[in-house]
Amino acid sequence: MFTVHLYWFLYRRRNKLLLLFVAIFCVLFYFYGTDHHHLTPTIKNRTIQTKKTHVKSKILINRDTYSIPEPCIGCPGENGQGVQLTAEESKNLDAVMKKEFFNLRASDKISLWRSIPDTRDQLCKSTNYPKDLPTASVVIVFKNERWSPVLRTVYSVLNRSPKHLLKEVILVDDQSDIDEMGQRLDDYCDEHFGDLVRILRAPTRLGLIKAKNYGANNATGDVVVFLDAHCEANTGWLEPLVYRIKQKRTAIVCPIVDGISSYQLSYYSGTTSSLGIFSWSLHFGWSGSLLRINAIRNSSISPILLEPLLFRIKEKRSAVLCPGIDMISDSNMGYGGTGDGSVGGFWWSLHFNWIPIPPRTRNAQKSRVDPYPSPTMAGGLLAAHREYFFEIGGYDDDMEVWGGENLEISFRVWMCGGSLEFVPCSRVGHIFRPGHPYNMTGEKGKGDVHGRNSMRLAEVWMDDYKRFYYMHRHDLKGKDYGDVESRREIRKRLNCHSFKWYLENVFPEKFILDENVHAFGEVRNPATSLCLDTLGKDEKATIPLSIYSCQNGVSANQYFSLSKHDDLRREDTCAVVSGHGSDSLPVILSACAYIDHNQKWVLEKNGAIVHHPSKLCLDIEGLKNNDQLQLKKCEPNKPSQQWRFEHYSTS
Numbered sequence: 001m002f003t004v005h006l007y008w009f010l011y012r013r014r015n016k017l018l019l020l021f022v023a024i025f026c027v028l029f030y031f032y033g034t035d036h037h038h039l040t041p042t043i044k045n046r047t048i049q050t051k052k053t054h055v056k057s058k059i060l061i062n063r064d065t066y067s068i069p070e071p072c073i074g075c076p077g078e079n080g081q082g083v084q085l086t087a088e089e090s091k092n093l094d095a096v097m098k099k100e101f102f103n104l105r106a107s108d109k110i111s112l113w114r115s116i117p118d119t120r121d122q123l124c125k126s127t128n129y130p131k132d133l134p135t136a137s138v139v140i141v142f143k144n145e146r147w148s149p150v151l152r153t154v155y156s157v158l159n160r161s162p163k164h165l166l167k168e169v170i171l172v173d174d175q176s177d178i179d180e181m182g183q184r185l186d187d188y189c190d191e192h193f194g195d196l197v198r199i200l201r202a203p204t205r206l207g208l209i210k211a212k213n214y215g216a217n218n219a220t221g222d223v224v225v226f227l228d229a230h231c232e233a234n235t236g237w238l239e240p241l242v243y244r245i246k247q248k249r250t251a252i253v254c255p256i257v258d259g260i261s262s263y264q265l266s267y268y269s270g271t272t273s274s275l276g277i278f279s280w281s282l283h284f285g286w287s288g289s290l291l292r293i294n295a296i297r298n299s300s301i302s303p304i305l306l307e308p309l310l311f312r313i314k315e316k317r318s319a320v321l322c323p324g325i326d327m328i329s330d331s332n333m334g335y336g337g338t339g340d341g342s343v344g345g346f347w348w349s350l351h352f353n354w355i356p357i358p359p360r361t362r363n364a365q366k367s368r369v370d371p372y373p374s375p376t377m378a379g380g381l382l383a384a385h386r387e388y389f390f391e392i393g394g395y396d397d398d399m400e401v402w403g404g405e406n407l408e409i410s411f412r413v414w415m416c417g418g419s420l421e422f423v424p425c426s427r428v429g430h431i432f433r434p435g436h437p438y439n440m441t442g443e444k445g446k447g448d449v450h451g452r453n454s455m456r457l458a459e460v461w462m463d464d465y466k467r468f469y470y471m472h473r474h475d476l477k478g479k480d481y482g483d484v485e486s487r488r489e490i491r492k493r494l495n496c497h498s499f500k501w502y503l504e505n506v507f508p509e510k511f512i513l514d515e516n517v518h519a520f521g522e523v524r525n526p527a528t529s530l531c532l533d534t535l536g537k538d539e540k541a542t543i544p545l546s547i548y549s550c551q552n553g554v555s556a557n558q559y560f561s562l563s564k565h566d567d568l569r570r571e572d573t574c575a576v577v578s579g580h581g582s583d584s585l586p587v588i589l590s591a592c593a594y595i596d597h598n599q600k601w602v603l604e605k606n607g608a609i610v611h612h613p614s615k616l617c618l619d620i621e622g623l624k625n626n627d628q629l630q631l632k633k634c635e636p637n638k639p640s641q642q643w644r645f646e647h648y649s650t651s
């Protein structure tokens with residue numbers, strides 16, 4: 001302003017020479033003097049490169065991004081490749097893995113701004129977004145995270161976000177015990193990013209939930225985006241998120257989560273929404289799919305591999321099938337499902353899970369890359385209109401350390417009039433770690449923070465359906481979960497729907513253990529007091545249907561339902577018979593989504609449970625605790641074939 005006034009003053013004085021001088025000064029001042037913060041960001045010690053040389057590199061450079069770092073051609077990990085350590089470098093690697101739960105040594109070898117494959121559907125690559133979109137503050141909370149993954153997260157955000165949309169990156173240090181994340185991080189960020197990256201130090205250990213609130217409270221962008229501190233944002237990740245929020249202020253949106261393996265740090269995408277193609281050089285590649293076969297694809301979500309494949313072959317003898325490929329961690333064999341082709345669900349134990357995109361959801365999409373609704377989210381990666389985020393209550397500030405907040409915000413946004421959506425064109429990689437490099441014991445949760453946090457969400461949002469949570473957690477009944485009044489007030493203030501409404505309208509696929517059933521609860525053989533039981537085995541896999549001494553209704557492992565569809569089932573798995581024969585057939589529990597639904601079960605008046613296709617009966621003759629149930633020839637009133645459900649529905 002001052003320069004403009006001076007110019008005007010001199011103009012009036014007609015002092016030509018001085019006028020020329022000042023004009024030159026103004027031009028120079030404009031280009032070099034002001035800090036056009038978001039137009040030409042200050043990256044000290046690094047040139048803002050727009051040089052043509054980068055065209056040669058394999059990295060696809062978006063010239064609108066905040067900065068364009070030198071590509072690290074030939075460096076380890078480029079193009080999202082995994083890193084092989086030498087024998088020397090691998091010495092005592094176990095100790096590193098035990099402490100960090102990922103391969104820090106491999107990570108340290110990778111450039112902080114490595115290239116990664118663009119995992120988006122082809123359609124996304126040709127989508128143009130309007131220039132005028134809401135700006136974003138990216139909030140990254142961290143506790144005991146390490147230098148290279150954290151900075152790689154930051155660089156991936158800076159390099160792959162259009163600079164006019166990125167308001168700031170806020171790093172919230174939740175009292176880390178790691179030296180390098182102290183002063184050294186301050187100095188580095190100061191020097192390299194100026195005030196585009198701010199570091200907030202939590203005054204006390206907040207836990208990730210409160211830390212996210214703290215970060216968002218300090219954000220200034222239109223939209224707040226949360227990321228974990230070990231992510232890599234992919235090309236074009238931000239535009240579709242803020243675009244969707246511009247269209248719908250009350251949408252909370254999640255990118256598709258790609259995987260970064262914890263051992264080699266390779267970047268991978270679930271291939272599940274892609275079709276195989278070939279190039280004329282006869283190399284294989286993946287493309288966006290034109291057709292998806294969810295049931296088959298879904299074999300990848302769980303180790304239940306065979307059923308969907310066999311089912312399809314039964315339908316079409318001439319089909320050659322491939323399961324969708326997901327990644328199994330190369331360090332600990334942990335299963336890293338990605339969000340693509342899936343939506344978020346939950347177990348009644350209030351743990352998050354992935355389920356295949358329901359057909360109704362697919363059918364409602366105009367294009368396969370349109371955002372689509374999801375009942376729940378994994379928790380870490382999401383974007384929300386900042387003001388809206390707080391209008392609906394932010395996160396519960398009395399939840400401790402880790403867990404539960406993801407289901408809480410999912411239920412809440414749906415019940416209170418907003419929506420939760422996955423955005424296929426936005427992709428962000430995340431290192432899936434098999435453990436946590438920080439202490440999980442909260443003050444009030446006394447070790448079981450997930451349990452207490454989930455209790456809070458069940459008490460506030462789930463109405464009577466909280467009974468299923470307590471069925472899994474009898475031990476928590478009557479335990480203290482703190483004060484939830486302020487959370488209940490949110491529900492009142494926003495006049496939110498009931499949980500029943502949520503189940504009916506948002507998640508009609510969710511099986512409710514005691515609704516639309518003939519009978520439910522413990523299934524007892526009165527003669528022996530043995531009951532049907534899962535033996536606590538992980539029901540994500542196919543497991544035997546077994547028996548165990550009845551626990552009088554206190555064990556969730558003994559809770560079964562006979563549905564109105566005549567499935568004898570658990571929450572997600574159904575009893576089916578494996579094999580053929582007429583004498584004695586073993587019974588297994590397998591994902592209901594893929595079973596042959598001809599395998600109906602009929603409850604006879606005399607207490608027999610008959611497998612309809614084979615006309616054989618559930619029989620425990622000669623069986624003892626932990627044995628697998630068998631089907632045998634039905635014999636009227638045979639004691640080992642009599643069963644009593646704990647409850648029978650009257651309706």
Ligand code: LR7
Pocket residue numbers: 140141142143144145174206207208209211227228229230257337338339378379380381401402403404405406430436438
């Ligand atoms: O006390 C803590 N304080 C923190 O700041 C504990 C953790 N943290 C930080 C931590 O450093 C990290 O940056 O919080 C972030 C998340 O912690 P992680 O990475 O250990 O958690 P996670 O990836 O195992 O957990 C998932 O579930 C959590 C439940 O509370 C959170 O919602 C995480 O954000 C969430 N992560 C994802 O959903 C990533 C994508 C997964 C998929 C698919």
Ligand code: MN
Pocket residue numbers: 228229230380430431
């Ligand atoms: Mn994480």
